[in-house]
Amino acid sequence: MFGKFTHNVDPKGRLFVPAKLREELGDVFYVMIGLENSLMVFPESKWEQVNESFNSVPLSDSGALRYIRSNVARCEPDKQGRFVLPPILRKYANLTNDVTFLGQGDHAEIWDADAYNAKEAAWLANSDNLATALKELGL
Amino acid sequence: MFGKFTHNVDPKGRLFVPAKLREELGDVFYVMIGLENSLMVFPESKWEQVNESFNSVPLSDSGALRYIRSNVARCEPDKQGRFVLPPILRKYANLTNDVTFLGQGDHAEIWDADAYNAKEAAWLANSDNLATALKELGL
């Protein structure tokens, strides 16, 4: 999963799955809260792994995990390729108008478009950042 | 992959893969942002290596890599040997009219032709540059 795609949430809270990600995300996927008010989207296969990890943590340590897990949404897109994102998640990520999907290899991320653009622009503005990152990748 | 080839982007954002690079790039290749507003093009085999590097970085540290990865495009040339470069990448590299491909061994680079020519001219203007470079190569 790669690339950046921007769509809007409609008044009913429906989100369109970008065509390029649709196949990889499949008919059923899971949305969970992520870092910095982003959301993470897992295709079913990956979700099973994540779920395993949840289960391997002892219940007593699970304060934070309880919160995360209780806000997971199982989503199934409709015929047009849209799905309804529960209000809690929409609120967590401040999704109001435009929303960007980011392909991140084995999963995707959902961000409020403005918030993400600001972050990205700030990062790109410092060209050392890119040079360092490429070096880390061995390029 | 070697050589320098210049073609144009058409209004639909299509780029022609230079004949001499076509075989080495294959039916599927990946385009990613590079230094100084250039783009990097990887054949599938090389891309797999790069992708490994991406995956070896823990999610929490991946801030920088997020921006890079979300600007990757998987490309498949059409029957004429052209492929569509997503607007984000075209914009990043300021591709409007003429575009040059540079063969760089295991990958290729894409530059705006004017921008690249200017850089090249500036570099050539100082003859010490060449001497230094050859020395680095042990020649």
Next chain:
DNA sequence: GATTAAAGTTCCACAAATTCCCACAAAAAA
């Protein structure tokens, strides 16, 4: 318990964008 309102789903329709395909000019090879 019936009626109405609100919220949530499913479906249909349409514009815009993208893909696919055909045609042709220019350049290179035979």
Next chain:
DNA sequence: TTTTTTGTGGGAATTTGTGGAACTTTAATC
């Protein structure tokens, strides 16, 4: 020159993305 390959343009058909209507379900009110 003739033939093939390379490079470019554009139209037709399909897909994508968006809005909203119609229908269900849930809840609220009398």
